Amino acid sequence: MKKKALCMLAVFTMTIWGSIGLTGCALKEKVLGKSEESASYVSTTAKEEETTGESLQEEETSLSQDEEDVEISLFKSTASVVQMEITTGLTTEYLDPLLNYPVLVVGPKGEETIEDYSQLEAMGIEKLYTPELLEAVGKADPENLQIQDWKAVLGDLNEAYVVLERDENGNTGITEFHYSK
Numbered sequence: 001m002k003k004k005a006l007c008m009l010a011v012f013t014m015t016i017w018g019s020i021g022l023t024g025c026a027l028k029e030k031v032l033g034k035s036e037e038s039a040s041y042v043s044t045t046a047k048e049e050e051t052t053g054e055s056l057q058e059e060e061t062s063l064s065q066d067e068e069d070v071e072i073s074l075f076k077s078t079a080s081v082v083q084m085e086i087t088t089g090l091t092t093e094y095l096d097p098l099l100n101y102p103v104l105v106v107g108p109k110g111e112e113t114i115e116d117y118s119q120l121e122a123m124g125i126e127k128l129y130t131p132e133l134l135e136a137v138g139k140a141d142p143e144n145l146q147i148q149d150w151k152a153v154l155g156d157l158n159e160a161y162v163v164l165e166r167d168e169n170g171n172t173g174i175t176e177f178h179y180s181k
Contacts, residue, residue, distance in 0.1 A: 072147060078172040079142035079154050079164055086129060086162070087138045092120050095128070100165060100173035107179040128177055133160040 082098050089095055096117050103114040105128070114120050136155035145152040145164075150172070155161025163176035 075147055075150070075152070075164070075166065075172050076142050076145055079145055079152065082154060082162065082164060082174060083137055083140060083142055087134055089129070090125065092117070092125050095125065096120060098173050100167045100171060100175050103174060104176045106176065108181060130160060130179060130181075132179060132181055133162075133177070136160045137162065 078098075085094055085098055099114070099120070101114065101116055103120075105112045105114060105123075112123070114123060133155065136159045139156070140154050140161075142154065145154065150166035152164050153161050154164055155178075158180065160177075160179045160181075162174045163178070164172055165175040166172045
């Protein structure tokens with residue numbers, strides 16, 4: 001954001017200086033009658049402003065790409081943490097911060113929704129960390145997640161998996177558990 005603010009300040013400054021330069025040039029033309037120098041100055045100033053504007057636009061595009069790359073890296077990092085917690089975790093206390101409530105749990109016996117930590121604790125970790133989920137999530141590669149609309153699947157779609165999703169506050173967490181057995 002600081003670079004974007006600096007870019008906007010640079011554009012504003014160039015606009016102001018360009019206006020002053022053009023006004024000064026017009027005054028010089030009236031007083032000295034040097035229209036050729038004036039035309040050359042105006043032409044050079046316009047080219048400089050155009051080049052500066054293009055450079056700033058390219059930098060802004062680069063910044064937004066860099067920002068998106070950082071966001072994707074953070075998403076994948078969260079997926080790595082989720083993988084580690086599921087494959088090594090033993091308590092609901094450690095799982096809780098990785099959930100974006102409400103969390104949907106889908107299995108062969110139907111669906112259930114976990115609204116908060118007390119419901120998570122009542123359900124128990126054993127029901128969530130099935131052998132199928134542990135194996136499927138353990139084999140997954142968080143670095144190769146296919147993220148679409150800030151949503152991704154970690155695990156095996158044919159066995160068991162979790163859905164990671166970014167919420168309205170920009171937090172990435174588990175929103176769904178799915179089991180085939």
